[in-house]
């Protein structure tokens with residue numbers, strides 16, 4: 001079983017060439033929402049925008065799909081296809097505190113923008129797809145190549161040991177990261193259309209993630225690991241049959257939280273949609289019903305002009321299905337606090 005060790009005790013800026021010490025923490029959240037059932041909160045999620053979240057637990061900080069572009073900026077999504085950002089991130093790239101790990105669902109500019117790609121320090125660990133690994137670690141040469149990229153295939157896992165956490169005697173705080181399936185393009189007859197095929201070529205392979213926060217003996221892998229809080233991140237996927245394997249594999253294992261990428265992304269443009277490449281409200285509800293998490297938090301829902309399914313549609317679908325009590329809505333800059341049981 002693959003494993004890496006991360007030491008969160010060294011305060012370093014996530015960007016290269018930064019001489020100044022990074023801020024010790026993020027600027028205060030605009031609003032804070034908490035899990036209702038437990039007051040012993042020891043973990044948090046801060047929603048920065050698009051699919052960018054800062055997850056903190058046991059001193060470790062994981063940043064997902066870093067995108068720090070601003071309203072009016074454009075991303076290039078493929079030949080002749082660009083999209084304009086409509087919102088601002090809740091924090092700026094240079095305002096980030098120390099970050100220990102990047103979790104990148106796929107190599108697309110609205111999830112890893114050019115400035116982020118140029119700026120991040122090259123020894124910052126990145127867990128991502130084999131496709132993104134190729135672009136970040138192999139295509140780039142010399143000093144420009146990222147040196148700590150860990151590719152994960154679907155259902156492949158990596159253990160992250162947290163140096164300096166725990167008492168050194170019993171099990172240590174550990175994160176088990178597993179690649180989940182995802183399909184960013186619809187399967188089926190649409191693929192025979194030539195125009196569609198051109199669009200398909202620009203959509204990179206994508207992962208979802210199962211992030212399991214728990215305790216284990218370092219290096220011993222699955223045999224000692226006990227999960228205490230399980231987060232499923234959908235990634236930019238459509239509701240496809242491949243996802244049905246997730247509840248099969250995690251049968252009898254509670255999914256505490258799902259971070260769902262919505263938006264109903266339409267390419268080449270929301271005004272002339274040929275292809276939908278992320279879930280809209282209807283598919284989002286189907287995924288909630290398939291995964292059946294304790295709680296869902298929608299992300300990736302209104303930041304770009306190619307998003308055609310507004311969050312209110314998902315809200316409405318959840319209400320109609322009687323699931324309004326199982327969802328928390330975060331605005332950019334909001335924080336969600338939750339509790340990971342101790343070992």
Ligand SMILES: [Zn+2]
Pocket residue numbers: 110111236265278300
């Ligand atoms: Zn996206």
